[in-house]
Amino acid sequence: MADGRLKILTHGCSSYKKPTAFLWNAGYRWSRSGMALSLVGFLLLLQLCFVASGTNAVSGDSQLRVSLSQVEEENSQVHFHRTKRFLQAAKRRQRQPGPATLVDEFLDENSPLRRVFFPEAATAINPVNGDNYYRPGNIWLDTDVNPIQAHGGGVLYDEISSTYYWYGEYRDVPQGSTTGRIDVIGVGCYSSKDLWTWKNEGIVLPADMENKTHDLHISNVLERPRVIYNEITGKYVMWMHIDTGNYSKASVGIAIGDSPTGPFQYLRSLRPHGRDSRDMTVFKDDDGVAYLIYSSQSNSELHIGPLTDDYLDVQPDMQRILVGLRREAPTVFKYQGIYYMITSACTGWAPNEALAHAAESMMGPWETIGDPCIGGTNTFRLAAFLSQSTFVIPLPGSPGSYVFMADRWNPAQLNDSRYVWLPLTVGDPAGPFEFDFGFPSWPRVSIYWHQKWRLPLGRR
Ligand code: DGJ
Numbered sequence: 537m538a539d540g541r542l543k544i545l546t547h548g549c550s551s552y553k554k555p556t557a558f559l560w561n562a563g564y565r566w567s568r569s570g571m572a573l574s575l576v577g578f579l580l581l582l583q584l585c586f587v588a589s590g591t592n593a594v595s596g597d598s599q600l601r602v603s604l605s606q607v608e609e610e611n612s613q614v615h616f617h618r619t620k621r622f623l624q625a626a627k628r629r630q631r632q633p634g635p636a637t638l639v640d641e642f643l644d645e646n647s648p649l650r651r652v653f654f655p656e657a658a659t660a661i662n663p664v665n666g667d668n669y670y671r672p673g674n675i676w677l678d679t680d681v682n683p684i685q686a687h688g689g690g691v692l693y694d695e696i697s698s699t700y701y702w703y704g705e706y707r708d709v710p711q712g713s714t715t716g717r718i719d720v721i722g723v724g725c726y727s728s729k730d731l732w733t734w735k736n737e738g739i740v741l742p743a744d745m746e747n748k749t750h751d752l753h754i755s756n757v758l759e760r761p762r763v764i765y766n767e768i769t770g771k772y773v774m775w776m777h778i779d780t781g782n783y784s785k786a787s788v789g790i791a792i793g794d795s796p797t798g799p800f801q802y803l804r805s806l807r808p809h810g811r812d813s814r815d816m817t818v819f820k821d822d823d824g825v826a827y828l829i830y831s832s833q834s835n836s837e838l839h840i841g842p843l844t845d846d847y848l849d850v851q852p853d854m855q856r857i858l859v860g861l862r863r864e865a866p867t868v869f870k871y872q873g874i875y876y877m878i879t880s881a882c883t884g885w886a887p888n889e890a891l892a893h894a895a896e897s898m899m900g901p902w903e904t905i906g907d908p909c910i911g912g913t914n915t916f917r918l919a920a921f922l923s924q925s926t927f928v929i930p931l932p933g934s935p936g937s938y939v940f941m942a943d944r945w946n947p948a949q950l951n952d953s954r955y956v957w958l959p960l961t962v963g964d965p966a967g968p969f970e971f972d973f974g975f976p977s978w979p980r981v982s983i984y985w986h987q988k989w990r991l992p993l994g995r996r
Contacts, residue, residue: 638915663733672956707951740798773847786812815864885947890920892981911985923956
């Protein structure tokens with residue numbers, strides 16, 4: 537049962553020279569008290585490590601690192617136990633309790649592993665005195681030392697200012713504080729020269745607090761904002777998913793601004809090509825043609841179509857792709873004339889397996905080339921490292937190298953959702969060898985799990 541296996545390695549505590557493994561093995565018949573004691577011991581040790589790391593949050597080696605590492609040996613396979621806590625959680629989610637999985641554990645707010653999935657503030661990525669390392673899943677602070685609020689985000693590289701702008705859902709209000717589910721109070725914007733140090737540029741498209749009939753009223757849904765620059769009009773154009781609280785409006789919204797930091801003026805919402813549209817992204821090609829990609833037909837397929845020259849509408853042209861596959865969270869990038877897309881399955885805020893797709897033309901046909909995730913445990917990979925794709929940032933000057941951006945959603949507290957940024961590469965699966973696959977082979981798209989990594993020196 538691959539889904540129930542997890543090995544946790546903690547290392548980096550100053551008192552440990554080698555990684556220390558904590559293993560649960562369903563094959564061992566542990567008594568309840570033995571298990572409870574082990575769990576308490578594990579938690580205490582985990583706590584100690586976190587405390588140790590918290591006292592010296594930026595000092596590299598002494599910092600706690602918790603990783604989910606690949607389990608090779610039969611003896612180190614782990615099954616999550618169907619504890620009372622797990623059964624209660626399954627009941628709350630109105631699910632039949634089957635074997636507990638990593639995702640079940642992740643979704644359980646009372647899980648003892650909560651801090652592994654959502655590391656505490658002391659381990660935050662801090663640009664003020666940090667070391668340039670990305671730490672996927674850790675809180676990420678901006679230059680004012682506040683947690684970055686740019687969920688479901690996308691990045692624009694602005695040639696004019698040679699600056700990166702990160703736009704995303706600004707969710708910094710306690711869940712349910714005003715109107716229940718909806719907690720996006722606008723589109724947050726952050727700027728950076730190095731993709732690591734981010735300055736808060738404010739909310740560039742605020743929610744409307746008064747007018748209940750407005751698309752941007754706080755009771756509605758605003759997700760996955762994307763900004764592209766239009767060379768013809770000199771305007772920055774924002775596209776986003778606009779919806780009602782029950783996701784029945786299923787539309788895209790369009791806003792326009794004179795500068796990357798706005799303010800953006802909201803123009804309208806529409807159903808592209810007359811179809812329902814939920815998760816979406818936009819992709820601007822080398823020739824200046826931009827495309828809207830959106831989940832449609834109740835998320836059962838994706839649609840792609842070019843935008844008008846001013847990027848303020850869609851053209852009538854549209855292709856249905858990945859029909860019946862039920863994919864969402866699309867993000868597109870291009871390498872050596874081939875288009876690639878990463879998507880997730882549709883499981884609400886819960887993580888699931890990522891897939892990569894490729895095509896020779898934006899309008900298809902698109903072919904699925906498999907799960908791009910590499911490293912970590914099997915279950916961790918199959919849950920896209922407990923995250924969901926949102927964007928892929930090209931690294932100019934590093935052909936075939938990208939930064940994969942994903943969200944580790946915290947459904948119980950969406951404003952504390954985390955960012956999972958990882959290196960993505962595109963490479964030839966055949967290497968230097970000569971053989972014939974007998975069918976068209978796409979280059980391999982790889983997203984590598986790293987608990988800590990950074991960009992090459994020249995880029996920092
Ligand atoms: C998954 C989507 O990718 C998110 O953007 C959000 O719409 C959630 N579903 C809502 O359940």
